[in-house]
Amino acid sequence: MAAASALAEEPGFTRALLARRSVLAALCVFLLILAAVLLATWIAPADPAAMAVRQRLSPPGTGYLLGSDPYGRDVFSRLLFAGRVSLTVGAGVAMIASVGGILIGLVAGYFPRLDAPASRIIDAMMAFPDILLAIALVAILGGSIANVIIALSIVYTPRIARTVRASTLVIRELPYVEAARALGSSTPFILIQHILRNILSPIIVQATFIFAYAMLAEAGLSFLGVGIDPSTPSWGTMINEGRQYVDQAPFLIFFPGIAIAASVLCLQLIGDGLRDALDPRIARQL
Amino acid sequence: MTRYILKRLVGMLVVVLIVLTIAFVIVRLAPGDPAALLLGPDATPEDAAELREKLGLNSPILVQYMAFLGNAVRGDLGNSLFFNRPVTEVLLARAEPTTFLALFSLLISLVIAVPIGIYAAYRRGSWLDQSAVSTAMLAASVPSFWTGLMFQRYLATEMGWFPASDYGGPDADFISRMGYLVLPSIVLGIVNSALILRFTRASMLDILGEDFVRTARSKGMSERRVVLRHALKNAAIPIITIIGLTFANLVSGAVVTERVFNLPGMGNLVVNAVLRRDYPVIQGTLIVVAVLYVLINLMVDLVYLLVDKRVRY
DSSP states (O other), rough: HHHHHHHHHHHHHHHHHTTTTTHHHHHHHHHHHHHHHHHHHHHOOTTTTTTOGGGGTTOTTSTTEEEEEEEEOBBHHHHHHHHHHHHHHHHHHHHHHHHHHHHHHHHHOHHHHHHHHHHHHHHHHTTHHHHHHHHHHHHHHSSSHHHHHHHHHHHHHHHHHHHHHHHHHHHHHHHHHHEEETTOOHHHIIIIIIIHHHHHHHHHHHHHHHHHHHHHHHHHHHHTTTTSSTSOOHHHHHHHHGGTTTTTTHHHHHHHHHHHHOOOOOOOHHHHHHOOOOOOOOOOOO | OOHHHHHHHHHHHHHHHHHHHHHHHHHHHSSOOOOHHHOOTOOOHHHHHHHHHHTTTOOOOHHHHHHHHHHHHHHHBBTTTTTTTTTHHHHHHHHHHHHHHHHHHHHHHHHHHHHHHHHHHHHSSSHHHHHHHHHHHHHSSSSHHHHHHHHIIIIIIOOSSSSSSOOTTTTTOHHHHHTTHHHHHHEEEEEEHHHHHHHHHHHHHHHHHHHHHHHHHHHTHHHHHHIIIIHEEEEEEEEHHHHHHHHHHHHHHHHHHHHHTTSSHHHHHHHHHHTTOOOHHHHHHHHHHHHHHHHHHHHHHHHHHHHHHOOOO
16 A cells, blocks of 8 residues: 555656556556456356366367366366466565565665675575475475465565665665754664655566566466465466366466466566656656 | 685675575475484384484484585585485486576577567667567566477477477487477577567667767768677676576576476476475475576676676776
């Protein structure tokens, strides 16, 4: 909420954001996906778990909008419900990693004594490739939705922390921060009111991208069979399940793949749009 | 300069130490008694207690940590629970497909992305630039395993242009083994080229706006020379950086791509290790990959010193 009101304060922000047709289209498509997934209970033509073994592997259009899976379950309905899991993971990771990254980044950037240790730990965390670290963490935590969110949040927190630290280092030296210090403002007040408020825009942009990356990573984990338990379908697990039928029924992996790609593409376009709209030099040209 | 290199080396050692610590902590957090895991379900509690004593699992955690560090420095990453062999040996046996998959796909992505990135920046705003940028964004949005499965289904199984999966039998020679890597490398190369293309284009745009480029043009130098000699040379540094950074991406991509094409590499090994609860192998892979990442990025920094005469530390 604080983020949204901070954005609204930027002059001409909404106009600059929507000036590009690609960003506008991405926002519309993403909202459409979001609405479809949220309203799945009402939109879905069938119970996503209802089996009809006689109608197994029906191609799209033959009574099933997007076909049916090896158990005769409706692919379209499953796609809608699986989207809940995939989007929840993306949004959850973006939020938790932002909060964690802000805390660590602010502390590392503002207190010189804590900077070196925090930065080295961030460097070390970022030396692990994201999927690999996530695999190891999920292996230890166990594969529930909450644990996948925790694992991926641990993976992406250092990335946000690094950005926050870099911005904090710059703002810390500005005269108005010095003035606030001289006036006797408390450190938490300076950190939140003077520093955090001024570095929110790059964080929002990065959180949008992390939303996208986390969705891709969750799909990867689920595809590898080391992510969310297959009993709760996500788009990644749907692809994993459809794999063995790829020769007879390629649509089983085709549609979940499109769903992931469309969501991730929209998020990346929105992220790019936000970055440009929040950059006063570029926004003026839009 | 020597001072700078020394400083970088010390910094690197600290990061490696933290990497080892993180890997140690992660595996220590794993539920279950490692000794019981090692012995399997038939072991008696007495056997487990004996093995715990033998493995030093009863000593204080700090002593265990020091022992772990000491062993790791000497290249001993413990024993695989499943294979009952040293982790380093198990990893080395799986290194070939992963290494060549990463190298080939890096090469493919550079060949695709660098020329297109340069040309897109040079013709900024043209239809070619716009389609290159949007294609790159699309390629970065599609899960790599999905692209892999689609290519496998249509180009290998249906058209028969490539072997669909596996890595040849035990007596396949090197060349035929590499043949199995062609399609996986193309898939991973395309996925990876998106990032390199965006980065090349961005750094080239920066350079093309510089004064010395304008001067070169106003001297009447041919456009070809301006772009290839002046601009590209200066854009080399950021492009080298991205090669260091894509290493992590390549490894992540290799893990899933190996799974798609059933290649017996380190990615497949680590996924199977998770399914078998073979924690030493998970830990060893994490350590090896992270240390490689740190070393590659150190080398990238040192290459700067050679490529750019302005960089003085």
